[in-house]
Amino acid sequence: MNIEHRIISKLTAERARMKKLVKEHGSFNVAEVTVEQLYGGIRGVPIGVTDISHVNQQEGLRLRGFTIPEVLENLPKADGAEFPLAGGLYYLLMTGEMPTKQEADQVEIEWKVRSNVPDHVFKSLAPMPAYTHPMTLFSQAILALQSESVFARRFYYGIDKEDYWGYYLEDSLNLTAKLPTIIANIYNLKYRNGIFVQPNPKLDWSANFAWMIGKHDPAYMDLMRLFVVLHSDHEGANVSTHASHLVGSALSDIYLSCASGMNGLAGPLHGLANQECLRWLLDVLSHFKGKLPDDEQLSIYLHEFISSGRLIPGYGHAVLRVTDPRFLAQREFALKYLPDDPVFQLVEKVYQILPGILKENEKVKNPWPNVDAINGTLQHYFGLNEMDFYTVLFGFSRILGITTHVTWSRALGKPIERPKSLTTDILEKMIEGE
Numbered sequence: 001m002n003i004e005h006r007i008i009s010k011l012t013a014e015r016a017r018m019k020k021l022v023k024e025h026g027s028f029n030v031a032e033v034t035v036e037q038l039y040g041g042i043r044g045v046p047i048g049v050t051d052i053s054h055v056n057q058q059e060g061l062r063l064r065g066f067t068i069p070e071v072l073e074n075l076p077k078a079d080g081a082e083f084p085l086a087g088g089l090y091y092l093l094m095t096g097e098m099p100t101k102q103e104a105d106q107v108e109i110e111w112k113v114r115s116n117v118p119d120h121v122f123k124s125l126a127p128m129p130a131y132t133h134p135m136t137l138f139s140q141a142i143l144a145l146q147s148e149s150v151f152a153r154r155f156y157y158g159i160d161k162e163d164y165w166g167y168y169l170e171d172s173l174n175l176t177a178k179l180p181t182i183i184a185n186i187y188n189l190k191y192r193n194g195i196f197v198q199p200n201p202k203l204d205w206s207a208n209f210a211w212m213i214g215k216h217d218p219a220y221m222d223l224m225r226l227f228v229v230l231h232s233d234h235e236g237a238n239v240s241t242h243a244s245h246l247v248g249s250a251l252s253d254i255y256l257s258c259a260s261g262m263n264g265l266a267g268p269l270h271g272l273a274n275q276e277c278l279r280w281l282l283d284v285l286s287h288f289k290g291k292l293p294d295d296e297q298l299s300i301y302l303h304e305f306i307s308s309g310r311l312i313p314g315y316g317h318a319v320l321r322v323t324d325p326r327f328l329a330q331r332e333f334a335l336k337y338l339p340d341d342p343v344f345q346l347v348e349k350v351y352q353i354l355p356g357i358l359k360e361n362e363k364v365k366n367p368w369p370n371v372d373a374i375n376g377t378l379q380h381y382f383g384l385n386e387m388d389f390y391t392v393l394f395g396f397s398r399i400l401g402i403t404t405h406v407t408w409s410r411a412l413g414k415p416i417e418r419p420k421s422l423t424t425d426i427l428e429k430m431i432e433g434e
């Protein structure tokens with residue numbers, strides 16, 4: 001069954017489930033909001049419901065109820081590959097069902113058919129100054145594609161609101177199909193003298209990015225397959241997913257919604273953080289003149305670094321309280337393919353020593369590594385050294401999750417988001433009990 005038919009087969013039940021909750025428990029109080037939370041980024045306040053993924057303090061991310069090891073084991077693989085086909089992952093995210101190999105292949109074929117990127121997209125990027133950040137080019141390319149939105153065109157002529165989601169799905173398949181070509185050729189524009197490379201029809205979605213940037217090593221293709229799974233979704237309330245969801249709630253189409261999300265991902269407190277970690281590891285190595293420090297040297301260095309008020313990138317997490325399983329999956333990959341790489345050896349040493357040091361500070365809620373602690377090391381090993389591109393890789397994967405959130409919100413008929421803001425005067429009067 002394809003994605004559309006599988007969604008149709010579940011839609012009546014999912015709509016009824018939501019309606020029943022609202023009808024029978026509409027006044028149930030889920031959470032209260034404190035003044036601290038109002039001023040503190042609404043931290044921890046539930047702002048929506050999604051079944052696409054969930055982050056649990058103790059086990060980390062689950063995609064459609066499956067842990068990361070389960071997803072990696074059960075999703076169908078490309079022939080001869082160790083890691084899953086993105087087509088199968090998209091099927092799982094969109095439908096909530098673990099696909100067969102045939103269903104995963106069908107999505108990959110669907111993507112190939114829709115992969116052609118109209119000329120105007122790259123023409124709009126070419127005149128940008130050479131120093132433009134690749135995330136700006138990525139967001140710009142997605143916006144340029146908005147001219148092709150099927151939903152926007154059909155909405156103009158009138159559509160039954162029960163049917164919105166089908167056009168969002170159509171746009172989602174069209175956009176995601178083009179992503180490998182878009183991001184690979186942004187890479188080529190910025191770092192390979194602007195050569196344009198077409199996708200290889202024999203390769204799957206994730207591996208095709210590798211191919212188009214001139215990396216034909218099967219191990220790097222497998223790394224990209226792994227990377228895409230690990231970065232595809234992370235609940236509904238992080239900045240990029242929530243931004244896209246919010247914009248989509250105004251019935252802005254998938255292109256407008258995803259460009260907003262990517263603009264959020266480009267912020268240094270969100271997606272841009274992942275380039276900081278590799279930079280930090282390389283700085284540590286250069287401090288020790290390229291040699292791996294021994295335990296004592298590293299411990300002194302880390303103590304001094306933290307005492308100077310700085311944060312160690314790649315460590316800590318707002319929700320997780322254990323080592324991020326996405327870190328562990330990539331660590332396993334590194335142990336297999338790059339055990340002797342000096343940067344990875346430093347990652348290992350920091351992993352042995354730093355949690356103990358962070359635990360000395362009672363305020364640190366999670367002393368363990370997150371996904372960013374190793375991402376860049378793997379890319380660096382395979383020669384993708386342009387750190388400002390790492391956020392684009394993150395966005396490339398994350399759009400699989402984002403388009404799923406936005407499509408399902410239309411399928412469930414969710415309304416425009418409209419929370420409420422207060423004035424300081426009103427808040428003070430509320431506190432005084434007026």
Ligand SMILES: CC(C)(COP(=O)(O)OP(=O)(O)OC[C@H]1O[C@@H](n2cnc3c(N)ncnc32)[C@H](O)[C@@H]1OP(=O)(O)O)[C@@H](O)C(=O)NCCC(=O)NCCS
Pocket residue numbers: 273306310311312313314315316317318319363364365366370371372
């Ligand atoms: C991820 C992060 C933003 C979570 O923030 P948080 O929920 O506020 O974290 P905590 O509640 O554990 O922070 C409590 C204290 O521990 C400190 N702390 C947390 N992570 C730390 C780290 N990686 N290095 C040093 N100190 C850290 C904080 O500075 C804070 O101290 P303060 O109250 O004196 O400012 C934070 O751990 C961080 O900035 N990590 C480094 C950047 C990073 O890896 N980002 C990517 C996240 S996926």
